[in-house]
Amino acid sequence: MPGSSTSNDVLIIGGGIMGLLSARELQRAGARVTLIDKNKIGTESSWAGGGILSPLYPWRYTDPVNALAKWGQAQYPIIADTLTRETGIDPEWTASGLLILDNLQPDEHNTIATWAKTFDSKLDLLVKNDIRRCEPVVNSKFTQGIHMPDVAQIRNPRLVKALKVALLAAGVNIIEDTEVTDIVVKSNHVTGIKTPSGDHVADHIVVASGAWSTQLLADINVTIDVKPVRGQMIIIDAQPGLVSKIILENNHYIIPRRDGQLLVGSTLEDVGFDKSTTEEAKQLLQQAAMALVPTLEQFKIKHHWAGLRPGSPKGIPIISAHPDIKGLFINTGHFRNGVILGPASARLLTDLITAKRTILDSKPYTI
Numbered sequence: 001m002p003g004s005s006t007s008n009d010v011l012i013i014g015g016g017i018m019g020l021l022s023a024r025e026l027q028r029a030g031a032r033v034t035l036i037d038k039n040k041i042g043t044e045s046s047w048a049g050g051g052i053l054s055p056l057y058p059w060r061y062t063d064p065v066n067a068l069a070k071w072g073q074a075q076y077p078i079i080a081d082t083l084t085r086e087t088g089i090d091p092e093w094t095a096s097g098l099l100i101l102d103n104l105q106p107d108e109h110n111t112i113a114t115w116a117k118t119f120d121s122k123l124d125l126l127v128k129n130d131i132r133r134c135e136p137v138v139n140s141k142f143t144q145g146i147h148m149p150d151v152a153q154i155r156n157p158r159l160v161k162a163l164k165v166a167l168l169a170a171g172v173n174i175i176e177d178t179e180v181t182d183i184v185v186k187s188n189h190v191t192g193i194k195t196p197s198g199d200h201v202a203d204h205i206v207v208a209s210g211a212w213s214t215q216l217l218a219d220i221n222v223t224i225d226v227k228p229v230r231g232q233m234i235i236i237d238a239q240p241g242l243v244s245k246i247i248l249e250n251n252h253y254i255i256p257r258r259d260g261q262l263l264v265g266s267t268l269e270d271v272g273f274d275k276s277t278t279e280e281a282k283q284l285l286q287q288a289a290m291a292l293v294p295t296l297e298q299f300k301i302k303h304h305w306a307g308l309r310p311g312s313p314k315g316i317p318i319i320s321a322h323p324d325i326k327g328l329f330i331n332t333g334h335f336r337n338g339v340i341l342g343p344a345s346a347r348l349l350t351d352l353i354t355a356k357r358t359i360l361d362s363k364p365y366t367i
């Protein structure tokens with residue numbers, strides 16, 4: 001590691017998917033890593049998310065988002081397999097396929113075709129009967145659709161759990177329930193962090209603190225455009241096999257887990273750091289699910305929760321060294337797509353810290 005000392009090679013603030021995957025890549029690259037979280041590891045957005053391994057309507061995103069997603073899509077089956085072997089926890093990577101039922105604008109078809117060619121992605125245009133053949137329980141009112149057979153999902157709460165177990169086994173130092181109150185900078189170089197239970201020395205610090213990254217950085221006069229965007233989800237306790245595809249319409253989706261539970265998401269709410277749930281959102285999500293699959297009327301809602309996404313302009317994350325503060329790195333702002341963008345973001349960050357050739361052009365993600 002460039003500039004390493006007797007301190008931790010790298011201290012990562014935030015044990016969500018971004019911190020966990022970054023810790024894994026850095027540890028594999030030979031760094032001594034400490035991962036610190038104000039709560040238990042993996043209990044914020046990375047737990048709350050849906051685990052769809054593609055941006056929704058990916059052609060509506062910029063190439064920098066799609067480039068990270070494409071890299072992650074190739075890696076996820078390997079990550080899931082390795083973690084299952086290493087930890088006995090199966091994060092249930094499943095190639096469910098994605099069925100989109102929106103009425104698209106005529107001019108969107110060209111954009112979709114260009115996107116599919118650029119990112120070598122399979123999709124089939126469906127009309128009425130094809131839709132029911134693809135997913136028999138779908139409401140018969142839908143007359144057009146797009147099937148993306150290669151889109152997969154992962155059970156993100158299990159993914160973060162498995163990552164934590166794997167990191168501990170690999171010797172990563174994990175500190176939970178400890179809030180970082182300050183990043184210490186001396187002569188334009190990070191030297192460590194402060195917490196209520198003591199200080200830690202580090203010559204590389206990664207801010208992977210999700211929606212909370214902005215405040216932590218503002219305290220050392222670093223400005224980023226990342227803010228919390230609340231997302232609410234429900235689980236409907238249905239039967240295994242009732243729904244097999246991820247189904248999406250008008251930004252609402254159903255994700256079928258292997259055990260028959262159906263996750264229904266999600267809302268996009270600008271309410272600051274308020275993580276409470278609302279009756280209105282619960283009803284909206286239930287109605288959206290029933291509009292997609294009418295038989296869901298007979299099943300009960302099992303759980304309802306909210307998480308805070310690290311929202312950023314156009315969903316383009318910041319994966320970057322700070323240009324003026326030596327040793328300061330940032331990996332945040334993944335908005336709606338942190339699970340799928342995680343593997344490439346973590347590798348790119350590691351390439352930057354270890355001064356290796358980067359897997360992707362790092363410019364679009366620079367602070």
Ligand SMILES: Cc1cc2nc3c(=O)[nH]c(=O)nc-3n(C[C@H](O)[C@H](O)[C@H](O)COP(=O)(O)OP(=O)(O)OC[C@H]3O[C@@H](n4cnc5c(N)ncnc54)[C@H](O)[C@@H]3O)c2cc1C
Binds near residue numbers: 267
């Ligand atoms: C409802 C919903 C649905 C989603 N669906 C999907 C999906 O289907 N696919 C997808 O790819 N993405 C999805 N996402 C987005 C994805 O979950 C996020 O982009 C991703 O989890 C962000 O990861 P993160 O590690 O940056 O943030 P987080 O998981 O929020 O982790 C940040 C961590 O930093 C810690 N922290 C913050 N401040 C401090 C501090 N001062 N000191 C110590 N620790 C600190 C927090 O406790 C937290 O654990 C969804 C999100 C939501 C809310």
